[in-house]
Amino acid sequence: MLQLSKKVEYGLIALRHMAMKPSGNVVTTKELANEYDLPYELLAKIMQKLARGGVVRSLQGVKGGYTLAQRPSDLKVALVIRIIDDSKPMVAECYTEGPEGCYLFYNCTIRRPLGKLQRNLNVLFDQMTVQEII
Amino acid sequence: MLQLSKKVEYGLIALRHMAMKPSGNVVTTKELANEYDLPYELLAKIMQKLARGGVVRSLQGVKGGYTLAQRPSDLKVALVIRIIDDSKPMVAECYTEGPEGCYLFYNCTIRRPLGKLQRNLNVLFDQMTVQEII
DNA sequence: GAATATAGGACTGGTAGGGTCGGATATTAT
DNA sequence: ATAATATCCGACCCTACCAGTCCTATATTC
Ligand code: SF4
Ligand code: SF4
Numbered sequence: 001m002l003q004l005s006k007k008v009e010y011g012l013i014a015l016r017h018m019a020m021k022p023s024g025n026v027v028t029t030k031e032l033a034n035e036y037d038l039p040y041e042l043l044a045k046i047m048q049k050l051a052r053g054g055v056v057r058s059l060q061g062v063k064g065g066y067t068l069a070q071r072p073s074d075l076k077v078a079l080v081i082r083i084i085d086d087s088k089p090m091v092a093e094c095y096t097e098g099p100e101g102c103y104l105f106y107n108c109t110i111r112r113p114l115g116k117l118q119r120n121l122n123v124l125f126d127q128m129t130v131q132e133i134i
Numbered sequence: 135m136l137q138l139s140k141k142v143e144y145g146l147i148a149l150r151h152m153a154m155k156p157s158g159n160v161v162t163t164k165e166l167a168n169e170y171d172l173p174y175e176l177l178a179k180i181m182q183k184l185a186r187g188g189v190v191r192s193l194q195g196v197k198g199g200y201t202l203a204q205r206p207s208d209l210k211v212a213l214v215i216r217i218i219d220d221s222k223p224m225v226a227e228c229y230t231e232g233p234e235g236c237y238l239f240y241n242c243t244i245r246r247p248l249g250k251l252q253r254n255l256n257v258l259f260d261q262m263t264v265q266e267i268i
Numbered sequence: 269g270a271a272t273a274t275a276g277g278a279c280t281g282g283t284a285g286g287g288t289c290g291g292a293t294a295t296t297a298t
Numbered sequence: 299a300t301a302a303t304a305t306c307c308g309a310c311c312c313t314a315c316c317a318g319t320c321c322t323a324t325a326t327t328c
Contacts, residue, residue: 135315179307
């Protein structure tokens with residue numbers, strides 16, 4: 001269906017929220033979940049992934065939370081997707097998994113033409129940053 | 135995940151096949167299924183949808199089959215997707231289903247920004263025709 | 269050491285996508 | 299006529315994936 005996953009949407013909402021506050025400001029998951037009515041446990045996982053991916057910095061313990069680790073203008077949406085969904089936004093699975101991913105690989109006539117589409121997509125998601133969704 | 139559905143891929147493969155033959159040439163589903171090793175029953179459904187959508191013309195009975203109903207250069211990929219998947223390639227479900235589609239609708243902060251992305255996507259899929267995948 | 273935050277594994281439930289089956293209808297050839 | 303071959307179309311299964319939940323461990327502050 002070509003839709004962004006909910007996780008990515010929640011992640012973007014959270015990142016946008018942080019990007020609007022003065023840089024260095026600490027935000028907790030609970031705070032975000034309350035503000036936007038997002039499922040707390042799920043959002044927590046997303047934030048953890050973003051932390052592992054180096055997009056946000058985590059601070060444990062009381063008075064802990066997350067801060068942005070990159071400037072919003074440097075933070076590409078493509079990266080956020082790759083971190084949260086464990087894969088780049090691909091138009092066909094064979095691009096990620098190779099010949100093993102699809103039994104049609106060798107006599108597929110649309111694989112190469114779709115490459116053009118893919119490249120255009122890459123540009124689209126790479127040029128869009130968190131700064132732009134403010 | 136942002137991937138094209140298998141149905142759409144099969145449809146595009148079929149359409150490409152037809153587009154390469156002299157116009158008016160009749161092609162059967164069985165022929166296509168054999169040539170590209172596609173699941174016959176599934177492909178049949180896809181062809182039926184394309185017929186209902188006016189992309190191909192169907193001829194019943196012995197010596198029947200399908201012919202292209204439009205010039206390949208006029209046949210936009212966006213249309214093929216909409217016909218086969220019953221929806222345009224949308225980046226967020228609220229764009230198709232409106233406020234009812236997502237409980238976050240009214241306090242979602244990324245809906246409007248994603249609109250920009252959506253418009254760019256539309257252009258991408260609208261400008262690509264079946265002619266281009268030959 | 270109580271309170272509160274992240275970290276992370278395990279699990280559940282719903283749904284949509286890919287694929288299959290069976291039968292109806294239309295057309296042609298013998 | 300009747301057999302053969304094609305589209306048509308509804309119903310069904312099945313599996314993978316996604317959103318969401320629960321529970322416990324660990325780190326930090328006060
Ligand atoms: S090989 Fe062809 S059908 Fe298979 S995933 Fe790639 S593009 Fe799609
Ligand atoms: S989260 Fe926002 S953008 Fe995504 S579907 Fe809901 S309202 Fe639309």
